[in-house]
Amino acid sequence: MAITSPSASAESEYSVLRRTAAYLGVVAVVVAIVSSGILPKELSVVLDDLAQLICGAAAASICWYTARHRTGAERRWRVLMAAGMACWSAGMLTWALYRSVFHTALPSPSYADIGFFLLPIFSVSALLAVVGKSPRRIGVGSTHAWITSVLDGMVIVGSLFVLSWSTALGHVARSEETNSLRFLVALMYPITDLVLVVMVSLLAVLSDIPRRYRAQLSLLGAGLVCVAISDSLYAYLVAVGAEEMPLVADAGFIAGPVLVALAASVPNGRPPDGVVRIEHSNGEQSTRSASPRLSPVYPPSSLVSLASDRTQLLLPYALVVLIGTFLGVQWAAHGSVDTVVLALFFAVVVLSLARQVMTLLQNDALLRRLSEAQAELSYRAHHDGLTGLLNRSAFDEHLSAAIDLHNASGRLGVLLLIDLDNFKAVNDRLGHGAGDRLLELLSKRLADTVEGGEHGGVVARFGGDEFTVLIPAGIDAGCRAAKKIVDALREPQEVEGYKVSIGASVGVVELTVFDGDVTADAVVRSADRAMYEAKKSGKAGVFTYDCDGALRMVYNLNDIAAAFDWWPNHRSPDIQRTPIGSGDQETLGISPNIVAGEPDPARLIGPPTKT
Numbered sequence: 001m002a003i004t005s006p007s008a009s010a011e012s013e014y015s016v017l018r019r020t021a022a023y024l025g026v027v028a029v030v031v032a033i034v035s036s037g038i039l040p041k042e043l044s045v046v047l048d049d050l051a052q053l054i055c056g057a058a059a060a061s062i063c064w065y066t067a068r069h070r071t072g073a074e075r076r077w078r079v080l081m082a083a084g085m086a087c088w089s090a091g092m093l094t095w096a097l098y099r100s101v102f103h104t105a106l107p108s109p110s111y112a113d114i115g116f117f118l119l120p121i122f123s124v125s126a127l128l129a130v131v132g133k134s135p136r137r138i139g140v141g142s143t144h145a146w147i148t149s150v151l152d153g154m155v156i157v158g159s160l161f162v163l164s165w166s167t168a169l170g171h172v173a174r175s176e177e178t179n180s181l182r183f184l185v186a187l188m189y190p191i192t193d194l195v196l197v198v199m200v201s202l203l204a205v206l207s208d209i210p211r212r213y214r215a216q217l218s219l220l221g222a223g224l225v226c227v228a229i230s231d232s233l234y235a236y237l238v239a240v241g242a243e244e245m246p247l248v249a250d251a252g253f254i255a256g257p258v259l260v261a262l263a264a265s266v267p268n269g270r271p272p273d274g275v276v277r278i279e280h281s282n283g284e285q286s287t288r289s290a291s292p293r294l295s296p297v298y299p300p301s302s303l304v305s306l307a308s309d310r311t312q313l314l315l316p317y318a319l320v321v322l323i324g325t326f327l328g329v330q331w332a333a334h335g336s337v338d339t340v341v342l343a344l345f346f347a348v349v350v351l352s353l354a355r356q357v358m359t360l361l362q363n364d365a366l367l368r369r370l371s372e373a374q375a376e377l378s379y380r381a382h383h384d385g386l387t388g389l390l391n392r393s394a395f396d397e398h399l400s401a402a403i404d405l406h407n408a409s410g411r412l413g414v415l416l417l418i419d420l421d422n423f424k425a426v427n428d429r430l431g432h433g434a435g436d437r438l439l440e441l442l443s444k445r446l447a448d449t450v451e452g453g454e455h456g457g458v459v460a461r462f463g464g465d466e467f468t469v470l471i472p473a474g475i476d477a478g479c480r481a482a483k484k485i486v487d488a489l490r491e492p493q494e495v496e497g498y499k500v501s502i503g504a505s506v507g508v509v510e511l512t513v514f515d516g517d518v519t520a521d522a523v524v525r526s527a528d529r530a531m532y533e534a535k536k537s538g539k540a541g542v543f544t545y546d547c548d549g550a551l552r553m554v555y556n557l558n559d560i561a562a563a564f565d566w567w568p569n570h571r572s573p574d575i576q577r578t579p580i581g582s583g584d585q586e587t588l589g590i591s592p593n594i595v596a597g598e599p600d601p602a603r604l605i606g607p608p609t610k611t
Contacts, residue, residue, distance in 0.1 A: 016219075016262070016266055016267075020219065020259070023258050023262060024255060024259075027251070027255045027258055030047075030051050030254060031247075031248060031251045031254060034047050034048045034051070035246065035248040042100075044247060045247070046100045048247045048250055048254075049095070049096035049099060049100045050096075051254050052092050052096070052250060052253045052254055052257075053089060053092050053093060053096055055256075055257035055258050055261070056085055056089035056092050056257045057085075057086075057089045058257065058261055059081075059085040059089075059223075059258070059260045059261040059264070060081075060085035060086040060089055062261040062264045063078045063079070063081045063085060063260070063261070063264040064078070064079070064082035066265060067079045067082060067264075073129050073130055073213070074213075074216070076129040077126040077127070077129040077216075078264050080123075080125045080126040080129060081122060081123065081220070081260060081263075081264065083122050084118060084119045084120075084121070084123050084126070085119070085257060085260060087114075087115040087116075087118035087122070088115055088116060088118070088119040088227075088257075090112075090115040091111075091112040091113070091114065091115025091116040092112075092115070092253075094111055094112035094115070095112050116189075116231075117188065117192060120192040120193075120195060120196050123196060123199075124196070124199055127200070127203055127217070127220070127221070127224075130203075130213050130216065130220075147358055148355065148362065151316075151351055151355040151358060152316050152355065155316040155319060155320070155348055155351045155355060156201050156316065156319060158347055158348040158351060159316075159320065159322070159348055160194055160197055160198055160201070160319075161194060161344060162323050162326075162327075162341055162344045162348065163323070163326065164190050164191075164194045164232065165338070165340060165341055165344070166326065166327075166330065166341050189231055189232070189234075190231075190232050190235050190236075192228075192231075193228035193229075193232045194228075194232075196224050196225070196227075197225055197228050200224055200225055203221070204221065215263075216263045216266045217263075218263075219259050219260070219262050219263035219266065220259070220263040222259050223255070223256040223257065223258070223259030223260040223262075223263065224256065225256075226251075226252035226253075226255045226256035227252055227253060227256035227257075228252070230249055230250060230251065230253050230256070231252070231253075233252075234249055234250075316351075316352055316355055317352060319348070320348060320349060320352050323345055323348060324345070327341065327342070327345055381393075382394035384460075386436055386440060386461075387439055387440055387443035387444075387461050388440075388443070389443055389447065389459055389461045389467070390458065390461070391460065391461060392461070392463055394460065395458065395460035395462065395468055395470070396520065398458045398460075398470055399415070399468075399470055399520050399523070399524075400520055402470055402472070402511070403511065403518050403519070403520055403523065406511045406512075406518055407517045407518060412472065412473055412511070413470065413472055413473075413510070413511045414470075414471050414473060414475055414477070414478030414508060414509065414510045414511070415468065415469070415478075415509045415510075415511075415523050416468065416470075416471065416478060416481065416482050416485070416506055416507070416508050416527070417462070417466065417467075417468055417506065417509075417524070417528055417531045418446070418466065418467040418468070418469065418485060418504050418505070418506050418531070419465060419466050419504065419505050419506075419531050419535070420465040420466075420489070420502050420503070420504055421502065421503035421505055421539040421540060422502070422503070422539075423435070423438075423465040423502060426438055426495070430495060430496050430498065430500075431496075434496045437495055437496075438493065438495050438500060438502070439465070441493055441495075442489055442493070442502060443467070445489060445491075446459060446488070446489065447459045448488075449484055449485050450471075450481065450485070453471070453477075453480075453484065454473075454477060454480075455471050455472055455477050455481075456472075457469050457470055457471040457472070457481070468527075469485070474510060475508070475510040475513075478508050478544070479542060479544060479554045479555070482506040482508050482544075482554065482555070483542060483554070483555045485504060485506060486503070486504050486506060486542060486555065489502055489503070489504045490502070490503055490504070490540065503539050503540030504540065505531050505532075505534035505535045505540065505541060505542075505543075506530075506531060506534060506541070506542045506543070507526075507527040507528060507529065507530030507531030507532070507534060507543055507544070508527070508530060508542060508543070508544035508545075508554070509523055509526045509544065509545065510545075511523065513545050513547065513549065529551070530543040530545065530551060533551050534553070534556075537556060540556060541554075541555055541556030542554040542555040
């Protein structure tokens, strides 16, 4: 049993590159020998034909042999290319017999044409077999993505057709009788070559190829392009009436099958990151997760996708520039440009402009989605997920801003700290789900009450079953708002089939009651003490401070309280009055004593809790 780790797979990819470079070096040496004139001409021709025939047969054999040990898409494309290279080799054998053995020109059409024309058919099927199992680019199902892909394909096809017409295809079309079978055969060669090159280009640009297929598809595509280039060059030389075919033009017929054979011999596709392949002695394979220390670091797939997107974006414009340069050179050399070529060039330019419009529309849609995502993130960062009210962090910002305005210009403001009475009983009896739904309902009722008030205000969930309200008004308006809130929250609400009535204890603090500059911590602590005084006094009530810093009851559902007197003429001796100190100096202000059993106000500094 052998274990193939991801790192070993990376090493095999490097070995594929070295092997490819070595074989292409051998091809270069063979082409240099047969085309340099060192050998006699007849021997060079024979050697050239043998090299093409051997490479084609070897490619077919290797594809067929390796297909027996693969499965899925890797098996399918190898079987198809084995058939295609076998047909091409049969055509090459016929060609070699006529040229090297019979020393006569190959008739047109001939049986060799059948084999040569079958190669593109099998090749296109093999390319589609590889990509058929590949994941599509994110969003390709959208209308914009499909239209962009179609426009890119039309630009690529149009550009390559311009090049083909300006070189081989145009000369073939003008040099033969248009009503002859020979003309049709001659015309089909550059057309099939064009189809192959376009197919490879489209797959390279418009498809997201899985990592395990990239080496195979790159070598396969390069091999098919080499064959197509030599084929088109040969058709061009025939069309222009060249007296003899330079053997260097056959370099693609030698290098192409070699690259196809190398593609077929690429090791099995690399498994996903963090997975190793286990090869058993009986030839079967399995995979398992690799330990973190065995897993190498690969480039993120997002970077690969980004590079592919940039290639797709730039290729159509690069082709337009290439075609424009080519036509400019042709016009400078001959003083004119073929009408068909010129018309096709303008069509490609129009398609490129349409592609640019689609890109602008895509960018606009992307910016809109990005803005919406940012707005949603900002909303979630500043709002409570359950109630939809502002969260504590956002409320702290509002409170700090109000205090800054008060300290700077004396602007009025009043803080209400609201705690639901006996809310834990709802959770214990009806469950936390019912408690959450009740919180939602009460939060909406609270927000509606504040927004419908005379001065409005900012409402937030402070944490758990506590809420805060900041009203830009004085103490009288704050106390009236607090009374309305207690009455509104007290209204019965049906939850889980039960009528639930929740009281609320409210502590009210006005910013002007403090001596000197006000701090957010002091305001919240004071409101918290007032709220707990309301709880100790029977709950469902409102407590605040008078101008001397004494805690006074404003309202209670269980008691009829006297109207709140901000400037009391007769103060009851049981009213709390506590001076606070700043260092060794004492001034009159708010600092009610913390009674036994009351939670430490420092708890308000911690993060809010979730009900």
